[in-house]
Amino acid sequence: MQQTDIHQFLNEFFTEYQCPVTNISATSMVVQLTPEMDKALMNRPFYWHYIEKMGGLPSPMQLTFETSFEETQKSKTSEMVHYGSPRLHQLFSFALKQGKFGHYYEDIHLKTGAIPLKPWICLNGKLTYQCHRKKEHFFSIALSLITGEMLNNFHSLVEHWPMKQTISSLCFPLSPLIKPASGIQRIKNHLLTTLHQENHSWAEEANLKIKEEIRLLEQFYIDVDPKPDSYEREKEAIQTQYDPVIQLNIINGGLFYLNSHPLNTNEKTP
Amino acid sequence: MLPKIQIDQQWERDFLQTLEQPLSCSTWQQYCMAVRIGRENIISEFQGLESPNHLPNLTFHSYQYETAQKAIEEMNGKAILADEVGLGKTIEAGLILKEYMIRGLVQKVLILAPASLVTQWCMELNEKFYIPAIEQRKNPQWEAIDVMVTSIDTAKRENHSEVIKQINYDMVIIDEAHRLKNKKTKNYQFVRDIKRKFCLLLTATPVQNKLSELFHLISLLKPGYLGDEETFSRYYGEVEKHEELKELIQKVMIRNRRHETKMKWPKRIVETIPVRFKEDQKKVYENICLLKEQLKHDSSSMQAGFLVLTLQREMCSSREAVFVTLKNTLEKQSIASTDLSQEISQIVSSLNDLSSHPKAEKVLELIQQWKEDEKVVIFTEYRATQLYLQWFLAQNGIRSVPFRGGFKRSKKDWMKQLFKNQVQVLIATEAGGEGINLQFCHRIINYDLPWNPMRIEQRIGRIHRLGQESDVYIYHLAVEDTIEDHIIQLLYKKIGLFEGVVGELDQILEKFGDRSIQEHISSIFSQSDSKGEMKVKMDHLTSIMFDQEKDGSSHAAN
Numbered sequence: 001m002q003q004t005d006i007h008q009f010l011n012e013f014f015t016e017y018q019c020p021v022t023n024i025s026a027t028s029m030v031v032q033l034t035p036e037m038d039k040a041l042m043n044r045p046f047y048w049h050y051i052e053k054m055g056g057l058p059s060p061m062q063l064t065f066e067t068s069f070e071e072t073q074k075s076k077t078s079e080m081v082h083y084g085s086p087r088l089h090q091l092f093s094f095a096l097k098q099g100k101f102g103h104y105y106e107d108i109h110l111k112t113g114a115i116p117l118k119p120w121i122c123l124n125g126k127l128t129y130q131c132h133r134k135k136e137h138f139f140s141i142a143l144s145l146i147t148g149e150m151l152n153n154f155h156s157l158v159e160h161w162p163m164k165q166t167i168s169s170l171c172f173p174l175s176p177l178i179k180p181a182s183g184i185q186r187i188k189n190h191l192l193t194t195l196h197q198e199n200h201s202w203a204e205e206a207n208l209k210i211k212e213e214i215r216l217l218e219q220f221y222i223d224v225d226p227k228p229d230s231y232e233r234e235k236e237a238i239q240t241q242y243d244p245v246i247q248l249n250i251i252n253g254g255l256f257y258l259n260s261h262p263l264n265t266n267e268k269t270p
Numbered sequence: 271m272l273p274k275i276q277i278d279q280q281w282e283r284d285f286l287q288t289l290e291q292p293l294s295c296s297t298w299q300q301y302c303m304a305v306r307i308g309r310e311n312i313i314s315e316f317q318g319l320e321s322p323n324h325l326p327n328l329t330f331h332s333y334q335y336e337t338a339q340k341a342i343e344e345m346n347g348k349a350i351l352a353d354e355v356g357l358g359k360t361i362e363a364g365l366i367l368k369e370y371m372i373r374g375l376v377q378k379v380l381i382l383a384p385a386s387l388v389t390q391w392c393m394e395l396n397e398k399f400y401i402p403a404i405e406q407r408k409n410p411q412w413e414a415i416d417v418m419v420t421s422i423d424t425a426k427r428e429n430h431s432e433v434i435k436q437i438n439y440d441m442v443i444i445d446e447a448h449r450l451k452n453k454k455t456k457n458y459q460f461v462r463d464i465k466r467k468f469c470l471l472l473t474a475t476p477v478q479n480k481l482s483e484l485f486h487l488i489s490l491l492k493p494g495y496l497g498d499e500e501t502f503s504r505y506y507g508e509v510e511k512h513e514e515l516k517e518l519i520q521k522v523m524i525r526n527r528r529h530e531t532k533m534k535w536p537k538r539i540v541e542t543i544p545v546r547f548k549e550d551q552k553k554v555y556e557n558i559c560l561l562k563e564q565l566k567h568d569s570s571s572m573q574a575g576f577l578v579l580t581l582q583r584e585m586c587s588s589r590e591a592v593f594v595t596l597k598n599t600l601e602k603q604s605i606a607s608t609d610l611s612q613e614i615s616q617i618v619s620s621l622n623d624l625s626s627h628p629k630a631e632k633v634l635e636l637i638q639q640w641k642e643d644e645k646v647v648i649f650t651e652y653r654a655t656q657l658y659l660q661w662f663l664a665q666n667g668i669r670s671v672p673f674r675g676g677f678k679r680s681k682k683d684w685m686k687q688l689f690k691n692q693v694q695v696l697i698a699t700e701a702g703g704e705g706i707n708l709q710f711c712h713r714i715i716n717y718d719l720p721w722n723p724m725r726i727e728q729r730i731g732r733i734h735r736l737g738q739e740s741d742v743y744i745y746h747l748a749v750e751d752t753i754e755d756h757i758i759q760l761l762y763k764k765i766g767l768f769e770g771v772v773g774e775l776d777q778i779l780e781k782f783g784d785r786s787i788q789e790h791i792s793s794i795f796s797q798s799d800s801k802g803e804m805k806v807k808m809d810h811l812t813s814i815m816f817d818q819e820k821d822g823s824s825h826a827a828n
Contacts, residue, residue, distance in 0.1 A: 016300060084323070099303055102301040124305050134313070137314065140305070155302075159302055184282050200272060202316065216494030219497060223498070230463065250278050251308035252308070
């Protein structure tokens with residue numbers, strides 16, 4: 001993320017969460033928090049407890065953010081936000097928490113006819129390959145709950161589509177033939193199948209490292225009998241350090257009712 | 271082979287529940303924002319460092335970056351970071367820790383630093399690395415706090431250590447780890463008992479005296495890596511195995527040296543200043559030398575030799591130091607002959623009338639030559655000298671603050687603060703020297719010289735380190751015609767230690783095998799009967815160090 005991306009993100013974030021953004025320049029902005037956002041971000045429970053108990057007039061904080069490293073018009077009260085700053089990561093985790101579950105209808109305006117919307121279920125998430133090192137792989141997979149068709153990169157296909165939380169007039173949703181729960185299961189099974197086909201030499205290397213280090217450890221304690229506590233402890237530590245494991249985590253996901261097929265955005269059913 | 275797989279089931283349960291009230295779901299914008307963030311934060315490679323992207327306000331030297339990468343990728347997060355003093359080991363450790371934390375491999379961290387450095391560690395981690403490190407307080411919450419910084423002395427106390435040993439740490443970082451060179455100490459055993467996945471040991475002097483110290487450090491990291499102790503000392507005792515050993519060590523230890531870093535370092539300007547005893551002082555010094563013969567009848571020659579040696583060194587520092595030792599000797603050791611105790615008492619009383627020490631006068635002279643705000647750190651081996659110097663300088667209108675290992679952390683911080691902002695002189699004893707960073711000061715006076723060259727390096731490293739912008743001046747004071755003179759002449763000048771010319775000090779030290787340099791020197795001084803004998807032995811000692819160092823090249827020059 002570049003500094004300009006961060007600037008844009010801050011603007012979008014606070015606008016989305018109803019905090020007025022003012023005095024916006026290319027490298028700074030002033031944000032007036034709402035009481036909800038103040039509670040979520042500013043970590044001052046005593047203040048809010050007091051205001052609520054006493055029935056006082058709350059005054060949520062105003063924050064000034066800087067996104068440029070240039071030492072220009074910086075004031076003492078402004079906060080520098082960059083990719084590693086704790087504030088940005090606080091906003092990230094807030095946004096991740098708020099954006100976990102989706103339920104959307106394609107926003108369609110046609111004059112006539114009853115327009116059927118077909119249900120899809122989508123999972124966005126990551127596969128984490130972890131031993132003493134770690135790498136991640138992002139996936140976005142959707143399944144048609146009518147036909148069972150599965151699509152990769154679903155989110156990229158639809159992210160610029162107009163979506164609404166309520167259904168447009170003249171549209172009607174088709175009932176899923178596949179239940180959402182089994183849809184999710186199918187996607188997970190698909191992921192497991194791909195995992196089975198992948199090359200996991202990294203995990204084999206990690207297991208070799210475990211063997212090698214335990215061999216050294218045994219040598220170290222070869223003449224010691226019975227083995228001291230430290231032997232067991234160190235053995236366990238080696239195991240946990242290198243132990244290879246794959247985690248499947250969901251970032252978010254949603255139920256989508258779409259009129260058009262995601263791969264063919266031009267095609268419109270009458 | 272497919273490793274085990276853990277599948278997140280929680281999201282699914284929550285989602286299916288949320289579907290019953292579709293309007294409670296996220297807005298489309300919120301949903302898209304979450305995907306974007308999730309995708310943005312994916313780390314798609316095992317290799318490489320992510321942390322620099324998170325730390326745009328820091329610039330790393332290439333050797334620091336490479337060190338962090340090597341420690342993670344090649345050493346699997348178990349490493350000894352052994353850069354020379356002042357190259358920024360803390361920065362390297364911070365970079366490594368940050369990388370592991372970003373990748374979510376490390377959460378629970380324990381950092382053990384000398385008490386004087388705890389606050390500084392916390393500040394650096396918080397301000398430079400945005401790692402929420404917390405300093406241990408009166409009632410430390412070992413379990414609740416993720417990144418805790420404390421001193422070994424605090425952590426090993428029984429009430430704390432019992433709790434600490436129960437915790438599964440992801441990473442343990444130990445600063446000034448050479449303190450753990452002795453496996454019999456409580457510190458060593460305590461550290462060995464902490465459960466940990468990754469471990470960093472930081473020390474500028476991995477080998478202080480003996481190779482076996484390194485064995486114990488490495489065995490903390492990777493037990494068995496160098497075999498067990500017996501095999502190690504038998505196998506690597508032979509010189510021809512040293513190459514092999516070196517290769518092994520390089521797989522767990524990273525040592526950057528100043529001259530290898532390709533950076534422009536401020537110069538070290540070294541000056542040895544000889545001073546002369548006045549007549550009365552010279553007389554006392556000679557009387558002390560004479561004690562040796564007399565003492566021999568009284569106790570073993572070894573003991574006598576050491577006592578006199580100590581007194582000689584102390585006389586070169588201050589009469590106060592001599593006084594303390596003599597008084598203790600009279601009180602504690604039962605001295606059989608009354609002649610001898612009378613002799614000692616006489617020396618004690620002659621101390622009373624001595625004029626001020628020529629070194630103290632020299633220090634004053636130096637300071638008065640400089641600008642008024644020119645800071646200086648004075649190192650001495652003796653507490654008595656420390657007090658004397660403080661008094662002596664005060665008599666002459668110069669304010670100074672003391673610094674000792676025994677000070678509480680808050681007092682150390684306070685003294686350092688005073689020195690930085692208000693006082694011109696800081697007088698430190700040996701133990702106090704470790705770990706304080708005084709880049710704002712450019713001058714060091716070695717009031718007396720330690721016999722362990724590594725300790726000199728530690729002293730100079732207090733000011734000659736990253737962040738020092740001007741050249742560094744180092745002054746040695748040595749009294750002519752005394753043992754100090756010998757040390758300067760025969761040892762330090764030849765090693766070229768102070769200029770950092772040789773710089774391969776640890777390698778020189780390795781050649782001495784199991785006996786340390788101090789031990790060699792002490793035994794030469796205490797057991798030689800004449801100056802001539804002493805000189806021959808010292809020459810021999812330095813030639814061993816020097817010739818092996820220069821290898822064949824010196825022969826070619828001849």
